[in-house]
Amino acid sequence: MDNPSHPQPITERVNENTRNLDxxxxxxxxxxxxxxxxxxxxxxxxxxxxxxxxxxxxxxxxxxxxxxxxxxxxxxxxxxxxxxxxxxxxxxxxxxxxxxxxxxxxxxxxxxxxxxxxxxxxxxxxxxxxxxxxxxxxxxxxxxxxxxxxxxxxxxxxxxxxxxxxxxxxxxxxxxxxxxxxxxxxxxxxxxxxxxxxxxxxxxxxxxxxxxxxxxxxMGKVYENLMVDLHPSNQKLKQRARRIVQSVTGACKDEVEQALIKCGGETKTAILMLMAGLDPEEARYRLNEADGMIQKALENVLNK
CATH class of the missing domain: 3.40.50.10490 (Glucose-6-phosphate isomerase like protein; domain 1)
Known part of the structure; x- marks a missing residue:
């Protein structure tokens, strides 16, 4: 019998549904x-x-x-x-x-x-x-x-x-x-x-x-339900980054590729660059100002 002051953890108890497991x-x-x-x-x-x-x-x-x-x-x-x-x-x-x-x-x-x-x-x-x-x-x-x-x-x-x-x-x-x-x-x-x-x-x-x-x-690492702050460290993730930027911005493949090259593969930066017509430095500044939130950064740019 369990000591009342030290009851047996639930995780250690016998499951009656599996007594005949063997x-x-x-x-x-x-x-x-x-x-x-x-x-x-x-x-x-x-x-x-x-x-x-x-x-x-x-x-x-x-x-x-x-x-x-x-x-x-x-x-x-x-x-x-x-x-x-x-x-x-x-x-x-x-x-x-x-x-x-x-x-x-x-x-x-x-x-x-x-x-x-x-x-x-x-x-x-x-x-x-x-x-x-x-x-x-x-x-x-x-x-x-x-x-x-x-x-x-x-x-x-x-x-x-x-x-x-x-x-x-x-x-x-x-x-x-x-x-x-x-x-x-x-x-x-x-x-x-x-x-x-x-x-x-x-x-x-x-x-x-x-x-x-x-x-x-x-923390601003996601836009809608997309992994916009992923680190494209292999071919699969590089392809995913391209798909995400193209899906969000509607830009053609060449525009997406060039934007990603200019911003060193930073997916969020590339998205804001294309959506707001910014250069990489300005896009990074705007994202930092908006706590990393793309939507907030975009609203700030469009409202100024």
Whole structure:
């Protein structure tokens, strides 16, 4: 029986729908997994206000010169590193803006590092190694909501006056009580008991998608629903940049190509150049003046 003062996390409980998992056919296994996965989006809906609050704080942090840190262990840590690593190519962000830290370091991205998650002191040290300060935002990731490594990081962040949030799948968890903004999703027990790379990992990935995407939209990295601030670092992204500029401006292929060359591949700059008849320097100035928002920059130009 569970100790009432330390209840068993939901993520560690037995899922009654999959007690016969080892006797199922392949089709039965994937069918029940699909059925369980369908529960995840509905479980996230009640925490959307907390997710939105976190987005607002992410935007405020970046605008005030701070940075955002995801920190976790195991699957949770890997998901944080993944989301952080997607921001520069998708939104042309400075790699310093959003950073992922995993217990055990980069080696732990591909290998299990025994005991890495058990040290709260190491969580704090890993933040300090990045010169984490009160202007920064720390977002902890822990399916169980009680990972010592993450608790140490969140405690350190709070101690120096930084804002904190956590994403867990165990409502009422120690980390949820510790952080300023708890995002606690009840996805229920896993198909495979304790395997939080499944529904818990899916929930964390969906929430991370929301956080980084919504924050970057609010930072002016998107026009309508287009990735206008992408970094065209390969042929696929270069082609996408051309398509986006042509779609928004209606310019011919040659005009688009020349605009992108003149502005060094900056998609947003090329769009404003073509739409407002500006040179690259003026377009950059107008975008900066409008906090990176194309629509706002365009309105400012047309109203003057």
């Amino acid at each position: 006797r199922m056919t392949a089709l039965e296994i994937v069918t029940v997994m699909n059925q369980e996965d369908h529960l995840v989006p509905a479980a996230i809906q009640p925490v959307l206000p907390a997710v939105a609050r976190t987005v607002d704080h992410m935007v405020d942090t970046l605008k005030q010169g701070g940075r955002i840190f995801y920190i976790g262990a195991g699957t949770s840590g890997r998901l944080g590193v993944l989301d952080a690593s997607e921001c520069p190519p998708t939104f042309s962000t400075d790699p310093e803006w959003v950073q992922g830290i995993i217990a055990g370091g980069d080696w732990a991205l591909r290998h299990a590092v025994e005991g890495a998650e058990d040290s709260p002191e190491q969580g704090a040290r890993d933040l300090m190694a990045r010169d984490f300060c009160s202007r920064d935002l720390c977002i902890g990731l822990a399916a169980s909501g009680r990972t010592p490594y993450v608790q140490g990081a969140i405690s350190h962040a709070k101690k120096i006056g930084a804002l904190t949030a956590v994403i867990t799948c165990n409502p009422g968890s120690p980390l949820g009580r510790l952080a300023d903004i708890p995002i606690e999703v009840n996805v229920g027990p896993e198909v495979l008991v304790g395997s939080t790379r499944l529904k818990a990992g899916t929930a964390q990935k969906l929430i991370l998608n929301m956080l980084s995407t919504a924050a970057m939209v609010r």
